[in-house]
Amino acid sequence: MSTGGSAIDLMSSPGPVAADQPRTASRTGWIVSPLFDILFFINIYWVLAFFPFYASADGEPYIQFWMAYFLATPHRWLTLVVAVTDRDRRYGQTWLFVLIAIFFAIVIGVTLWTTGDFRSLLLFYTIFLGWHFAGQHRFILKIYSGKSDVGIGWMEDWLPMIFIMYTSVRLVAFVEPMFHFSWINGLRIVDMAMMAIPVSMIGVELVNFSRSRIPKLLYMLSFFLLWSAVLWAAHLHLNVLASVLLAAVTVYHSVEYLAMVTYYAWRRQELGSKGMFQVMARNWTLIFAWYVIGCGLLYSFGNAFFVVACFAINTWASLLHCAYDGMMWRSRDRETAKVFGMDGTPEAMPGQ
DSSP states (O other): OOOSHHHHHHHSOOSOOOTTOOEEEOOSSOSSOHHHIIIIISOGGGGGGGSGGGBOTTSOBTTHHHHIIIIIHHHHHHHHHHHHHOGGGGTTOHHHHHHHHHHHHHHHHHHHHHHSSSGGGHHHHHHHHHHHHHHHHHHHHHHHHHHTTOOOTHHHHHHHHHHHHHHHHHHHHHHOGGGOOGGGGGHHHHHHHHTHHHHHHHHHHHHTOOGGGHHHHHHHHHHHHHHHHHHHHHHTTOHHHHHHHHHHHHHHHHHHHHHHHHHHHHHHTTSSOOSHHHHHHTTHHHHHHHHHHHHHHHHHHHHHHOHHHHHHHHHHHHHHHHHHHHHHOOTTSHHHHHHTTTTSOOEEEOOO
16 A cells, blocks of 8 residues: 555546645546555455465465565554544444453453463454454445445345355365364365355346446455455365465455555545544545554564564454454444445545
């Protein structure tokens, strides 16, 4: 995701607009603009995972350092930043956010104290993370449906959730030895049945094709193809490919989330309640750039000298990231839908 002003200039339509000020664009189905969406929501470059220069022979991606410290970590902690600074995203339930933070802190502390690691949380974490990944794709899909004035109801609500959650658990069951049970082989039939979900949803879009639905169709093709590739890597027992695609999923998810919050910040410059986050939103380019750099440097330093503590704190942040996101981004809430332009309000574009 871009943090520099010049990169944002390339994604903006020309026009004499002040820096960091939103402006409107015609309803073409794109969330921000074709270039921005293709790079940061559709994430077209995930296909590079199939090229030999993406990872070593054992499946270790060459971008591992940058992915871990300057993508995954900033995207995870950004949820906490938004939750603390933006009261609109707490929906008057600050007490619940605090209780959840305390609860997961206790879970992390007790688990580390009694077992010495977090392997006992792996299955729960996998299901929780799969639900979170699926929920984020569903939310972005809802935005695209709002931009194109068309949705497919329950299919968009539940089918991506089922497919991505299943694929997440299927992948971990394949790569993690502790889940190598004999009955896992029976899931190979379920794998093939699950492919009906992306095929049917993409088929509906093609049957009802229109120009305004092109961005939504491209988004569906991108994330469904990636997750289908992950499923088939597990299905065919392709260990190296599974590792590489897992990295691609991490990059896709992190970049998409950073882009989503950036779009939200651009819209919040004028919409929503006043407060700390709106002040931040009006200076988003500078704040976001320093945030990503600072977060990456701080985590790399902490991981070098305080490995266990750093891992525990980031596991706590990851659990809160998953929990809070399900609470903060409610597509059925009128004000949330308005800020994200799901209700027909014009798109906000980054200024020059």
